Amino acid sequence: MEAQVITIRRDVLAEAKASASIQREHFTRCGTLVVNLVSSPGAGKTSLLEATARSMTGRYRLAVLVGDLETDRDAQRLAPLVPVAQLSTGGACHLELPLVQRGLKALGNPELDFLFIENVGNLVCPASHDLAEHVRVVLLSTTEGDDKPGKYPKMFRTSHALVITKLDLLPYVPFSLAAAAEDARRIQPAMEVMSACALDGRGIDRWCEYLVERRQQLLSMEPDRACR
Amino acid sequence: MEAQVITIRRDVLAEAKASASIQREHFTRCGTLVVNLVSSPGAGKTSLLEATARSMTGRYRLAVLVGDLETDRDAQRLAPLVPVAQLSTGGACHLELPLVQRGLKALGNPELDFLFIENVGNLVCPASHDLAEHVRVVLLSTTEGDDKPGKYPKMFRTSHALVITKLDLLPYVPFSLAAAAEDARRIQPAMEVMSACALDGRGIDRWCEYLVERRQQLLSMEPDRACR
Numbered sequence: 417m418e419a420q421v422i423t424i425r426r427d428v429l430a431e432a433k434a435s436a437s438i439q440r441e442h443f444t445r446c447g448t449l450v451v452n453l454v455s456s457p458g459a460g461k462t463s464l465l466e467a468t469a470r471s472m473t474g475r476y477r478l479a480v481l482v483g484d485l486e487t488d489r490d491a492q493r494l495a496p497l498v499p500v501a502q503l504s505t506g507g508a509c510h511l512e513l514p515l516v517q518r519g520l521k522a523l524g525n526p527e528l529d530f531l532f533i534e535n536v537g538n539l540v541c542p543a544s545h546d547l548a549e550h551v552r553v554v555l556l557s558t559t560e561g562d563d564k565p566g567k568y569p570k571m572f573r574t575s576h577a578l579v580i581t582k583l584d585l586l587p588y589v590p591f592s593l594a595a596a597a598e599d600a601r602r603i604q605p606a607m608e609v610m611s612a613c614a615l616d617g618r619g620i621d622r623w624c625e626y627l628v629e630r631r632q633q634l635l636s637m638e639p640d641r642a643c644r
Numbered sequence: 645m646e647a648q649v650i651t652i653r654r655d656v657l658a659e660a661k662a663s664a665s666i667q668r669e670h671f672t673r674c675g676t677l678v679v680n681l682v683s684s685p686g687a688g689k690t691s692l693l694e695a696t697a698r699s700m701t702g703r704y705r706l707a708v709l710v711g712d713l714e715t716d717r718d719a720q721r722l723a724p725l726v727p728v729a730q731l732s733t734g735g736a737c738h739l740e741l742p743l744v745q746r747g748l749k750a751l752g753n754p755e756l757d758f759l760f761i762e763n764v765g766n767l768v769c770p771a772s773h774d775l776a777e778h779v780r781v782v783l784l785s786t787t788e789g790d791d792k793p794g795k796y797p798k799m800f801r802t803s804h805a806l807v808i809t810k811l812d813l814l815p816y817v818p819f820s821l822a823a824a825a826e827d828a829r830r831i832q833p834a835m836e837v838m839s840a841c842a843l844d845g846r847g848i849d850r851w852c853e854y855l856v857e858r859r860q861q862l863l864s865m866e867p868d869r870a871c872r
Contacts (some may be wrong), residue, residue, distance in 0.1 A: 421781065454686045457796065458788025485768065487794045507798065508788055509737070509768035535797070539685050540713065540737035559787035560686025566715045567765070568685065571734065585787065588813055602869050 432546070436513055446643035447629040448528045452547050454571060455555035456564075458539030460581040462490045463614035464555065464623070465532055469497040469549050471624050476529040481519040483511040483536045490534060499523055509541035516547050527643065530627060539568040551630055559580040562596035565603055567581035572603045581622060583613035656706040660774070663792035664741055666779050674871035680775050682799060683783035684792075685765030689807040690718045690722060691842035692783065692851070693760055693844040696727040699852050706845045709747040711739040711764045718762060720833035728753055737769035755871065758855060767796040779858055785810040787817050793831055800831045811841035 453461045465480055472478055479499040482490045491502035501519040503511060508636050514607040516533060533549065554575040556564055559582055565572040570579070578591060578600050595611045610626065612619030635641075651741050662713040673809070693708055699708055705781045708728040710718045719730035729747040732740060744761060750807050761777065782803040784792055787810055793800040808821060825837045836855065840847030863869075 434753070456788075457792055458672050458684060458785070461662050483793055486797050487791075489795060507768075509766075521742065536768070537684070538737075538766060538768055540764070540769065557686070559785065560684075561714075563717050564685055567712055567717060582787065585813060585816055588816060591798065 417484050423567050427568075432513065436546035436548045438454075439513060439517070440550065441469065442643075443531070443548060443550070444634060444638050445641055446527065447631070447635055447638070447641050448531050449551065450531045450533065450547070450549040451627065452533045452535060452542075452552045453554065453555065454535045454542045454575070456539050456557075456560060456579075459537070459555040460556040460614055461534045461537070461555055462493050462511060464579065464581060464612065465494060465534060466497060467612075467614040468532070468624060469619065470626075471620055472530070473498060476628075477527065478530045478532065479520075479523055479526060479528050480509035480532045480534060481511075482534040482625065483515070483628060485509070485536060491635065497597055499526065505536060509538045510545050511535050511547055512545055513547055515634045524562070526595045529627055529631065537563065539564070539571050543568075543570040543574050550594045550634060551576050551627075555579050555581050556596060556600075558591040562591050562593075562599065565596065565599040569603050573605065573609070577603060577608040577610065577626065579619075580609070580611040581614065583611050584616055585619055645790060649741060651766065660741065662775045666772035667741060667745070668778065670871075671759070671776060671778070672862060672866050673869055674867050675859070675863055675866070676759050677779065677855065677862050678759045678761065678775070678777040679855065680761045680763060680770075680777035680780045681783065682770045682780065682803070683766070683809075684767050685786070686783070687765070687783040687785040687788065688842055689762045689765070690721055690807060692724060692807065692840065693780060693833075695840075695842040695845065695848045696760070696852060696855075700758070700855075705755060706758045706760065707748075707751055707754060707756050708760045708762060709739075709744055709751075710762040711743070711848060713737070713764060715812065726850055727731050727754065733764060735846060737764055738769065738773050739763050739775055740773055741775055759860060761854045765832045767799050771798040771802050778862060779804050779855075781805045781807060783807050783809050784824060784828075786814045786819040790821075790827065791828040792820045793824065799829050800835070803832060803835065804852065805836040805838065807847075808837070808839040809842065811839050811846055812844055836839055 483503045488502040494500040501522045552575045716730040722728040729750045773868040782802045
């Protein structure tokens with residue numbers, strides 16, 4: 417009986433993986449860079465997206481899908497700045513691709529340069545779920561401590577970039593930027609490490625440059641774009 | 645096939661619930677108050693336990709079981725202060741009772757006044773697992789934002805006390821103690837709300853008093869104690 421249950425799980429995972437690949441290819445053909453933001457609760461995902469929207473709106477077409485167990489508090493914050501849909505997981509600790517697809521449909525499947533997915537605040541569960549993103553970005557705030565990469569290795573191993581947030585609080589907390597970067601690169605040697613403060617704007621230009629560069633790479637991979 | 649799988653899950657959960665009740669009754673007979681500490685990663689569980697151990701050691705018999713996905717970084721910090729066993733979940737986002745029982749055995753099943761269980765840093769998964777604790781305490785740091793109770797309702801609903809940590813950073817962050825307390829009590833009206841700073845010691849006396857009061861209640865419930 418147990419072996420059959422395991423087989424069912426494997427089929428489901430393989431199916432989810434195939435769906436994510438197909439969806440990612442569609443985003444690539446459309447020239448939409450998809451960014452999945454993951455972190456602990458309160459690390460500053462919504463604040464980083466507010467700063468990003470302020471910097472990039474007008475120059476690029478953006479939208480945000482924001483995941484939470486309950487409430488639409490994050491979507492309410494972002495709505496004045498950028499098209500946003502709230503994805504409510506109803507208690508689940510991570511987003512899954514079908515919910516992302518429903519969110520896009522709710523926004524009218526717009527043509528986008530960047531789609532940001534703000535995952536549920538959790539350093540464990542979202543690591544295992546491919547949302548068809550091109551770039552997974554993990555945020556770590558200076559107030560959480562520089563020992564977190566080694567303690568949550570799967571999340572850091574599966575991420576392409578690390579943004580160290582709340583740089584304004586660095587003088588008041590025991591946190592070493594070098595130690596955090598070293599711990600993260602021990603787990604993921606290719607990790608792009610940046611730091612930022614959404615409140616005073618430090619690091620936001622570099623972060624937006626990084627996003628634009630990643631999109632340029634995407635466009636160069638698919639010179640004959642055919643969206644829809 | 646699917647219905648059978650659901651039946652198996654239910655049995656497992658019922659069995660886990662029964663085990664937790666038996667284990668909790670044992671702790672009660674021994675006069676051991678068991679405290680399960682839950683929070684986001686980096687909210688300050690280990691720092692609060694360091695301060696607690698410094699305050700209570702000598703007057704009470706304490707031990708700590710500390711859960712992490714990987715590494716023994718937290719146990720290394722606590723080991724100079726208090727008997728401690730590291731529980732490695734090997735990737736799971738929460739502790740379960742059998743691991744707690746193995747940790748106690750590894751410590752030699754000592755007679756204790758207080759057993760602290762530091763759960764994996766996660767505001768979702770640990771909410772569903774009874775570790776035979778008498779008191780579940782959720783920590784929320786001032787740097788995470790005062791909007792978290794409503795966003796993680798199950799964790800706050802199943803907790804008896806809320807400790808707002810990192811009080812020293814309050815002047816630098818947009819966080820209202822009153823708003824956080826109100827949001828938490830909307831979800832759990834009986835919530836005991838405290839605040840503390842492990843670094844400068846503020847609130848630690850009140851927190852230790854709370855623990856001693858809860859243990860007195862336990863002892864008065866079981867006047868004829870017969871441990872082992």
